[in-house]
Structures are given as structure tokens and as C-alpha cells.
Amino acid sequence: MKFKNNSLLLVLSAVLFVLASPIAVVAQNLDPANLLKPRADSWPIYHGDYSGRRHSTLRQITQQNVANLTLAWAFQTKDKGSEIKSSPLLVDGVLFFTVPDNVWAVDARSGQMIWHYNRPSTQGQHIGHRGVAMYKGWLYFTTPDCHLISLNAKDGTVRWDKTYADVNQGYWATMAPLVVGNHVIAGVSGDLDNLVGYLRSFDPETGKVQWQWNSTPPAGTPNATTGGMTWMTGTYDPELNLVYWGTGNPTPVLNGTTRPGDDAYTCSIVAINPDTGALVWGFVVSPHDTHDWDAVETPVLVDADFHGQPRKMLMQTSRNGYFFVLDRVTGKSLLTAPFGPVNWALGIDKQGRPIPNPDKEPAPDGRLIAPDEGGMTNFRAPSFDPKTGLFIVDAHPSYSIYFAKPADGTYGWAGADYGVWGKGVIEAIDYQTGKIRWSHEVGPDGAGAGVLTTDSGLTFTGDAFGNFLVLDTSNGKTLWHAGTGEQMQSSPITYELDGRQYVVAGSGGVLFAWALPQSFATGTH
């Protein structure tokens, strides 16, 4: 009888569980705890984990066996003209990735499609899309016309759809939101108009707005800037409960006359409380920018020694050509050093910020500027390798000419600029000194691939010719490569399923999964 009672209890609790949380049972499900410490069989956040280091502890693929790396599968989006610029998420064996207007769910073992969500939109820039965010069984997808859409991860059906910026004013969206606790944090794009950049936080269940943080004062404020778009995914320190986000350039873009001063918080790194949206500190990476150098590149969070002292640091290789190390508790500078040719600053001020040279502002007869407007690096992610202390980034030494004259006005772009030369170099920066420990040339104009490192001393990236590269993290030497037929515009990810390590990277319209042969990986045939 006792046994019977127990089994009855068990059945009852099972029924109650099923009735109380049907979603949890039927859906692809992301345990919120996994966001704090992602398992090896997952890649649940845009950057893999909250730190943005894009470093994996996986070590099945090694310097010794990488020569055997082979194609596990390839998935073709067949979406005309759209290059994959997103980082997939991996949860419960399913990859979720995007191009503008489209989300795919693909089996991470086989590369077979599970579902495809397509929502054609005619408004907003369709220049790229970075990916989705996930909370429990739900995905969050931004659209070119500025909707935030919650999809059922199980089948791609829409749960809710919220407009979060006005596409008619000139906003658009490309970014992958960041989930922190019960907040879905989304940012906006919009460079063609004088608009205020902002972050907005949503309730993951209902889509209700929780808070909004604005980068700048309202448009029309005298002598104030607009801009500061929030178009890349930030990072998060659970201990400090701070979200770190990079903000974009000020507007008007190339003409700074109507916005004297630093133009905070454009071209900045900001620390924000994810529960309230309150700014805790801000650091202006490019004071009074006139070259379109968004500071949205990953704010990478590293806990390590700095000059003999343990530090909670934030590192960014910024589009303006400088590598920044900040104390992320206080937002104070620890190190600022260029990581390629820069010619627009007079020096570094006491706060660790480059001092813009007024003679290098865009002018009617042109100014030669390094780097170019695409910057010394851009949205593709860098990686921090803890063992070597190297910050590895796809750098773009480059020169361009910048023009601005009264006829260009003070709205939107407000000038013109032309890249004249550039090249791609994978650089390994010593974070203690800012010195470049090694560099590996990846071709003319620039490469564009992001970087991933693993505990086995490997660096995964791509070159300007469309080769997927595996380098030795300690010296940058090439260990393996494969031509993908198109320049990679995405950042690779890695995960382990059934004892086999995969490295996944989009190139052109194809998602490639590389792995050791099954027999190597699992010791069986």
C-alpha cells in the first residue's frame, strides 16, 4: 500500500508538472542556469557565453590531429543574395541561425533543416543579421523593420511580435538580443538620420517593455549629438550584475560642428544595470568621432592579472584602431594602445582616451585617414585565449580619404569618404602591454572572419580568399585550411555532441560544420 501510495503520488506530480508547464515539456528548452555556465554541448548566447571571449574549453581537435579535420556537413540556405553573418545558437542539439527576415533551425548532428521561419519585409536595411537569443523554449528575433519577434524554438511559430523602433524614422535592426535573467535586451541601428540610439529591455514571456536606456539626449537638443546605435550584442558580468555594451557613432556622422564636445555616449562602452536600465559608468572610446567608428566591437570580459594585480577587466579592439583595457568595476582605463596604423589622434589623454586631431576631421579637399571607415576591425568577434594571454583579432590596416563641406549639410551622413587601400591581418595582442605578439596576413582589402580559440591551442578564423583557417594560437602558423568559396563574414562557434567536437562557421549562404572523422572523434567506426 505504501508503494501504491508512492506511485500514485508520482503519477500525480507528473500530471501536475505536465499541466503546470506544458511549454517546458514540449519545447526545445534552454535551462537559464546554462546561460551562466554553458555546457560543452551548447552555444546558448551570441558569444557562446556571457564573457564574450569566444574561447572554448573543448580540446578534442588538437594541433596534432587537426590535419584530419573534415567536413561533417554543410547546410545551404539557398536564400538569394544573403550572406550568413550570424553566430548560430546551439541548444539541445539544434542550431538556430539567421539572415535578414529568416531564421533556420538545423539539426546540429546532421545539418538537416528542422524548420524555417521567413517573414519578408520591405522596409529597413537588409545588410546583415547576427542571430537570435533564447530564453527557455523561446527565440527572440529582430527584423529589418524593427520588430522583436518571439518564436517557439520547437517549430518556429510566432508567440508575439512587438515593434520596438520606427522604421519610418530611419531605424533598422540586425542584432541578436541578449538574455539576462528575465530580460531580453535589444538594440537598434540607424546611421542615415539624426536619431537617438537606445537599448530596450523586454519581458521574455509577454514582450512588455521593462526599461529603455538612451545613448544620447533627444534629437533637436541644442549643441548635442544624436546617434550611439546599439547594433551589436553586449556581454554580462553576473557577479557585478552589469551588462556591457558598445555604442555606435554620433550623427551627423562626418560633420561634428553641431555637436561640440565628446558626444557621450556615442562611440562608447557603457555599463548598465540589467534590472533597471540605469547607467553605472560610461567610457568614450572615440571622443567627438567624425569618422563613423562605432565602438560596438565585443566588450570582452577577462578576469586575470594585470601588471601584478588581479583585475576584473574589459577589453575591446575598437574600430578606431585602438586596443582598450578597462577596469570593468569602475570603467577606468588600464591600457590604451593602437593595434595598427592610426593617424587621427594627437595622443592619449589622462583618462586613456585618444585625443582627436582637429586637422584630421573630414574637409572639403580631403584628409588621409587611417584606419578607413570600416575601421581597424568591425563586427566580427575577436577571441581571448586565457593560456597565452593573447587577444586575437581580425585587424584591417587601411587608409581612406574623408571629405565634408557645407553643402553636405548636418543631417545623416553629412560628407563622403573613400577607402583607398587596406589588408587583412590576424593579430595576437598581449593584453598586458598592447604589443602585437604575432601577426598573420590574410589577404588584400581585408578578411572579415571572426575568431574562435580553444584550450587545445587552436585559433579558428578565415582569410580574404574564402579559406577557413586553423592557426597555432602560440605563433599564428597555419595548421589546416579549406576553401569555402566565399569570404567568411561570420564568427565561428564550437560544441561537442555525442563525444564529437564540431566547429561551425557560415560562409556565403552556406553553414559549414567541420569535425574530425567519426572514427577519430569517438574511437569507433
Add this chain to the structure above:
Amino acid sequence: MRRFRNIAMLVAVTAWLVLVCKDTPTHAAARAVAGAAQAAGDAVQDSPGGKSYAANCAICHGDHLEGNLPAFPPLTGVGHHLNDQQITDIIQNGKGVMPGNQDVKGDELAALLRFLASADESTAKPDAGGAAGAHPSDLAQKGGVLFQQNCAFCHGRDTMGGESGPDLTQSKIVLADVNGDKIGEVVRAGRPEKKMPAFNFSAPELESIVAFIHAQEALAATRKGDRRGVAVADLQTGDAAAGKRYFEGAGGCVKCHSPTGDLAGVAKRHQGLDLEERMLYPEGAKSKVTVTQPSGKTVAGTLAYLDEFTVALRESDGEYHSWLTARVKYKVDSPVDAHVDLFGKYTDADIHNLMAYLQTLR
């Protein structure tokens, strides 16, 4: 006990529901299309061809053949660039994302083709001079929508320049273009050396974009003194004599160039921004390479390709050869690198002076 059985049944039913849900993923897009089909039902003409169009085509191409760009091209004027056989082929075998439909055949197919042709005549405006039968302003408007989505980020919303992309209303290519013959080429192939990607637009889409660009070009031409962008007049601030000294001295230009040789008349061939860009870095300049094969035999030619793994050249007769870099020795002679070396040395005044000097070489 009965209670227990009820609970057990409830569990079973719930489990079944869960399984059913799991096994039948619903595709949001497919559902949206089904919804659109209902809305489309009542609008198209009553003829047999019209009915066939409503049943098979209107979902995507619109009740009035207006299309829904960028995914679904308009079919107004489809007869201008496709014949009946080509249209039949697309209907039956599909194209791109469009599925084929083998069920449309015989009388129904003939009626549908007639309907497409008649719809074309009724919408065409012969006096408008627009391609594909649509009024140019409509066409430009359609193109404008596509331009905003795909081109505006780089070229600006009004085509007059933006993030990294040049002002198209002052572009040589646009000025020389006739009905998309030049623009189409660039859009379809891209300009990899300038980082412009290739776009895969359908012919009607491209036509509309071209119409939009030319409409903007006409608009820009009406603005006289306050043209945005870089005018030839803006690039006249240098001192030609100082430029000549730089050319012969610090710049080291005379190592490769001569004002009476390769640069004679250069200011006639290139002006303004075009000249300045070429001066700073002559895009597409060729390098020479000599490859020494394992046998010791050397082959020389114009460098055709070089990455870490492969080197390729073209011999003077056009013959193409490639080798794995690991198996040969090679030496590249790239005089254009002298331009790169100057970037770190130039002052802005050096550039303006050099520009002034080159503009005297007419």
C-alpha cells in the same frame, strides 16, 4: 481505483498531445501564405486564365500581378522579356524559390498565358517610354523600395553617397548607363575590389532599381551650386610647384613614373576624385611573379592569384598556371607597394600638392 484510472488516462492523453505537437512542426511562413491566399481569392478577373492565375499565382505575385518585391517579382509586362515557352517552363519547373506546378497544362495553361499577355496590354502605357510597360515613375518607385533595402546603407538613401559607397549621381558608370547596360553589370557582378557585393536581382527588379537611380540622377542635375560630394573644384587647394618637387624628390614617384611617359596627359584621362584615388592607390595594378618549379625550371608572368597555399600566374600568351606554394619557390615583384609605403609618410598638404601637379599633366 477509478480515480487512478482517470488520472492515468489523462496522463496518456497529455503525452499523446505532446507527441503530436512535437511531430508536426508548423511552418509560420507556410501559414502566412495560406492566409494570403484567402485574401487574394476575390480580386482577379473572371476569365478561365484569370481564375487559374488566382488559384496558382496570385498568392505570391499579387492580385494584380504587382508582385511583392524583393521575393516575388511583378508579372506586369512579363511578356516583354519572356516568351510563352519560357513562361511555361517557369510555371511547370519553378525558378529560384518558386515551386514548379506540373498540374497547370493544356487549356488551363493556354488560358493562363493569354491572361498574362492581356494583363500586360491593359497595364502597359505605350507613351510612357518605360520598360516593361510600367510607368517610369511607378517603376522608379518600386526600384526605390529595393534600393532602400539593399543599396542605401552604402550609397545613401538618395543615391548621393553614404557609408563607403560613392555618390551614384556623379558616377561615371551611371552617367554612361543606358537602360541598365552598365549598372546591371556592376550590380550583378559586384565590385569585389571595392568591397561591393554582387546582387542577384531578377530582370524586372534590376530594371526598377536602374529607373530609380536615373530618376535621382536627373534630380541631382537640377541642383547647381550646392551639390554634395566631391567636385573637381574641391580638389584645387594644392601648390603644383610643391607637388612637382614632391614628385621628383621625397615622394620617389620618378622611380616608376614619368610626366612625359606613362603620366603624359593623365589629367585628360582622369579628373577630380577619380584621379586622386588612382594617385593614392592604382586599384587593379598588376604584379609580376617568377615561379621556380622543383625541376629548377622557372616560369614568369603576371600574378593571377596568391594566397598562403596557391600561387597562379598568366603567361604573356594568356596561359594560366597554378602551383601549391609548398612545392615551388616564387618571387613577386609588386611596384604598386610603393604607394602603400607612402601612406604613412604623406601629409595632407603633400597629397593636395601632388594632386595640383598631376592636374597640370594635360
